[in-house]
Amino acid sequence: MDITGNTVFIPGATSGIGLALALALRERGNTVIIGGRRTELLEKIALEHPGVGTVRVDTADPDSIQAAAKDVLSRFPELNVLITMAGVMRVENWLRPESFLESAERTVTTNVLGPIRLIAAFVEHLQTRQDATIMTVSSGLAFAPLKVTPSYNASKAAIHMLSESLRLQLADTSVRIVELEPPSVQTDLLPGQADNDHAMPLDEYISEVMSIIETQPDAHEIQVERVKFLRYGEARGDYDQVVAALNASDPHGE
Template sequence: MDISGNTIFIPGATSGIGLALALALRDRGNTVIVGGRRTELLDEIAAANPGLATVTIDTTDPASIAAAADQVLAKHPDLNVLVTMAGVMRIEDWRSPDTFLASAEEVVTTNVLGPIRLIAAFVEHLRQRGNATIVTVSSGLAFVPLRVTPSYNASKAAVHMLSESIRLNLAGTGVRVLELVPPAVRTELLPGHESNEVAMPLDEFMSEVVALLEALPEATEIQVERVKFLRHAEARGDYDQVVAAVNASDPHASTP
């Protein structure tokens, strides 16, 4: 993926990694459209960050995705990058279905069906562009599980395999598939996570991501150094030790 000269839509970019990525890409000469559910929040983001366009979208709602796609493509027919950023993470206790089923369904709808529906809404347009990129967002937890977030771990493993598969499926169409694999990053993905000392500071993460995008335009995965401990645990042969370390060090691992 080229780091500049693109028109990029990032649904789910009203905070955290999504907003940081939107601003970083805007600053490198891209036209960036940010999507989110709350119109008033989008208005605040647009006012505070000149150069960002916004569109209202709920990635759990197929009709909202279709309407947003029509709006984005009408205003930005040169769109050539889709970043399927939206995602949720929930702490779950699977010892009782009353405590986890609704959460698990929400996570899968947002984290798995959301990207699938987004890609379906934009892939025909991206193919017509002839030089386009779909960016998916998985997680280090796709490769090593955190005990208290089963559905999140599984959803991100699904995103990883979806990325691998559609990259093969779209080969020769001019549409690249680039997977961003974050480690734990200090955002509001879980309550208190923005101050989690185990997690990577957001600005450090984004600086490394941008540097990798600039240095590796043909990459299929963007892995900052800190996520490699998780990403390659099985290949290194220390998977069990890494699982134990992750679940001992994360402050959420003692809950429930």
């Protein structure tokens, strides 16, 4: 993926990693459109960052995705990058089904069906662009499980394998599949995570991600150094130790 000159749509970019990445890409000379459910946040971001496009989209709602895709492509027909950022993370207690089932279903709908539906809505258009990218967003927890977030871990593992599979299917097209694999980052994804000393500061994470995009434009997976502890535990042969350390050091992250 080139670092500049793109037209980028990022659903799920009204806060956290999504918004920070959107603004960083905008600073590098890209046209950026952000999507989110809350119109008041979209209006606030548009006011604070003139030139950033906005569109309302609920990635848990297939009709909303279709409407947003129609809107984005009508206003920005040069779109060549889709970043499927939207996601949710919830602590679940699987010892009591009444406490986790609704959360698990919502997580799968948002984190798995959302990206699938988004990609389906844009993939034909992206194939008409000379140089296009679909960036999926998994997690270090796709490769090593955090005990308290089973559905989140599973959903991100699904996104990893979806990314691997789509890369094979789209190999002979103009569309590249890039997988962003964050570690625990100081955002509001979980309560208290923004102030968690074990999590990576957001500005440091975005800076390293942008550096990787710039210096490794052909990378299939965007991995900051901090996530490699989780990503390669099985390959290194210390998977059990990685899982133990992950779950002992911090209940909400690495």
